[in-house]
Amino acid sequence: MKNKYGFCKGLAALVLLMLCALTIKDNAYAQTAKSYKVLFIGNSHTYYNDMPNIFKGIAKADGIDCEVSSITSAGYKLSQFADTTDTYGALVYEALTKNTWDYVVVQENRAVLVEKEYKAESAVNTLHSLIKKAGAKMIIYATQPNNIGSTFSVNSTSFYLTDLQIEQILTRNNFKIANNYEGLVAASGTNFMRVMADYPDITLYRTDNLHPTVAGSYLAACTIYYRMFNKSPYGNKFLPGSEYDTDKLISKLAMDDALILQQIADGRLLINTHYTTINKGQSSKLTATFTANAKNETLTDYKNNIIWDSTDLAGVSINKLTGEFTALKTGKYQVMATTDSGLICYSTIDVKQPATSLTIKEDKILKVVKGYSGHYTTEMGPSDTTDKITWESDLPSVVSVNSNGNITAKKVGIAKITATTTSGIKVVHYVRVKLKTPTGVKLTKKSKKITKKKKSYSVTVKWTKNTNAVKYYVYRRLSTKSSYTRIATTTKPKYIDTKVKKNKKYYYKIKAIYSNTKLNSDKTPAYAIVIGK
Numbered sequence: 001m002k003n004k005y006g007f008c009k010g011l012a013a014l015v016l017l018m019l020c021a022l023t024i025k026d027n028a029y030a031q032t033a034k035s036y037k038v039l040f041i042g043n044s045h046t047y048y049n050d051m052p053n054i055f056k057g058i059a060k061a062d063g064i065d066c067e068v069s070s071i072t073s074a075g076y077k078l079s080q081f082a083d084t085t086d087t088y089g090a091l092v093y094e095a096l097t098k099n100t101w102d103y104v105v106v107q108e109n110r111a112v113l114v115e116k117e118y119k120a121e122s123a124v125n126t127l128h129s130l131i132k133k134a135g136a137k138m139i140i141y142a143t144q145p146n147n148i149g150s151t152f153s154v155n156s157t158s159f160y161l162t163d164l165q166i167e168q169i170l171t172r173n174n175f176k177i178a179n180n181y182e183g184l185v186a187a188s189g190t191n192f193m194r195v196m197a198d199y200p201d202i203t204l205y206r207t208d209n210l211h212p213t214v215a216g217s218y219l220a221a222c223t224i225y226y227r228m229f230n231k232s233p234y235g236n237k238f239l240p241g242s243e244y245d246t247d248k249l250i251s252k253l254a255m256d257d258a259l260i261l262q263q264i265a266d267g268r269l270l271i272n273t274h275y276t277t278i279n280k281g282q283s284s285k286l287t288a289t290f291t292a293n294a295k296n297e298t299l300t301d302y303k304n305n306i307i308w309d310s311t312d313l314a315g316v317s318i319n320k321l322t323g324e325f326t327a328l329k330t331g332k333y334q335v336m337a338t339t340d341s342g343l344i345c346y347s348t349i350d351v352k353q354p355a356t357s358l359t360i361k362e363d364k365i366l367k368v369v370k371g372y373s374g375h376y377t378t379e380m381g382p383s384d385t386t387d388k389i390t391w392e393s394d395l396p397s398v399v400s401v402n403s404n405g406n407i408t409a410k411k412v413g414i415a416k417i418t419a420t421t422t423s424g425i426k427v428v429h430y431v432r433v434k435l436k437t438p439t440g441v442k443l444t445k446k447s448k449k450i451t452k453k454k455k456s457y458s459v460t461v462k463w464t465k466n467t468n469a470v471k472y473y474v475y476r477r478l479s480t481k482s483s484y485t486r487i488a489t490t491t492k493p494k495y496i497d498t499k500v501k502k503n504k505k506y507y508y509k510i511k512a513i514y515s516n517t518k519l520n521s522d523k524t525p526a527y528a529i530v531i532g533k
Helices: 004-032 044-061 087-097 110-115 117-133 163-180 188-198 214-229 255-266
Strands: 035-042 065-072 103-106 137-142 150-154 157-161 184-187 268-271 275-279 283-285 288-291 307-310 316-318 324-327 331-338 344-352 357-360 365-369 373-375 378-381 389-393 399-401 406-409 413-421 426-434 442-449 455-462 471-477 485-490 494-497 505-513 527-530
Touching: 035 044, 035 087, 044 065, 044 214, 065 087, 087 117, 103 117, 103 214, 110 117, 110 150, 110 163, 117 137, 117 163, 137 163, 137 188, 137 214, 157 163, 163 184, 163 188, 163 331, 163 344, 184 188, 184 214, 188 214, 188 255, 214 255, 268 331, 268 344, 307 316, 316 331, 324 344, 357 413, 357 426, 389 399, 399 413, 406 426, 442 527, 455 505, 471 494, 485 494
Parallel strands: 035 065, 035 103, 103 137, 137 184, 275 344, 365 426
Antiparallel strands: 150 157, 268 288, 283 324, 307 331, 316 324, 331 344, 357 378, 373 406, 389 413, 399 406, 413 426, 442 455, 455 494, 471 485, 471 505, 505 527
């Protein structure tokens, strides 16, 4: 029978065991919980109010640990960050090539997106390659427009755009670029416009009407956080005066404003796919999903029905209610889903026209010699095909072919050249690299006295040796009207013709012979000699 002490001792041991188990569990979680590495690349719109660390605080308050780094410089463009000769570009290159990341947030200069969008895409093309190699997902931080509009210039023509017009261009081009490079868009600028429309008393802009206040940066951070982790900022505890704002990054932000901004960022519209490849004439369907917390008070006055539209109805037509679309013309087009609450999302439709025919205009069998360079001329149908041609040589050591159909004959042999369209049509041609025609042909005549009244005559024919030839044929004829007859076969670059007579004119031609007779050289031009008396 156990005494009271023994029972307590056993209970204490059990409690101790449970505490140890909990400690082990907590330690295991601490060891396995992921810490996300996030790199921000941008200009003052990124670094104002220490926005990256506001983002970090939001994540931490939600139980997500982030290691945040930033490479920023005032007024910078992504083309500068993508340039390894630039001071900050070199830092970006080093950061992306010497580290691994989970997410890289890039932000473009608004003027570039309005005036020279192609430069922004070129820069993203360079950066995305590095970002992908670093193991990261790219997120484009789509910033707000100028609060009072601005003047821009394209092709030496100046024009004024309102804040709404700027925002439409920024959003469309940011989505266009992101869709082309498997990126995501954190549409902070869209959320700015929604706040401006419904809560004009919240000050999002500084007095320069361009840069964000703390409220603006908080909204941007909430938007980026939601897009990155698919966790709504609604109800997030990173609030003014909270235990999570240890550095007082948002101490100047009013609590009521912070709660509204969380709700603005909570409303989200996503399309099921950001990039669709489809053939001309075909139809398909997109779906979009609107999500928001049921208690979100910023959306109660809106129906949030989804409406579809196309930026180019001649290229892609779309049913405004169902999202069903038809590809009408080749090219890349953007379709958008919108809600009456101001949310917007774009998807790219890449319309292709497969080739139905492919021809190569040059001869089926091209006969050339070593050192030859040439180009295959192709024609694909129909005229609006988007197919590309890939080229391949089965023996590149004999004949090489590049991506443009340029060929180079490298040595004697036969190579098969295959042209293949994107849609799978194949055309095969052949290149025969023959022996070079013998050069350096020389004729010399010689006479020899046999008797007092009789002489014998001979003609020595010499030419330059061809190291690839296995033998040579020697041809001769007597007059310009007669045909050539092969008079000798020799393995040496020399032949002595003793069957000649005086007062006759002889014509000679030489041909180099290869082990594959299809690769024999052409005959040399005619060389003539007259046998004198």
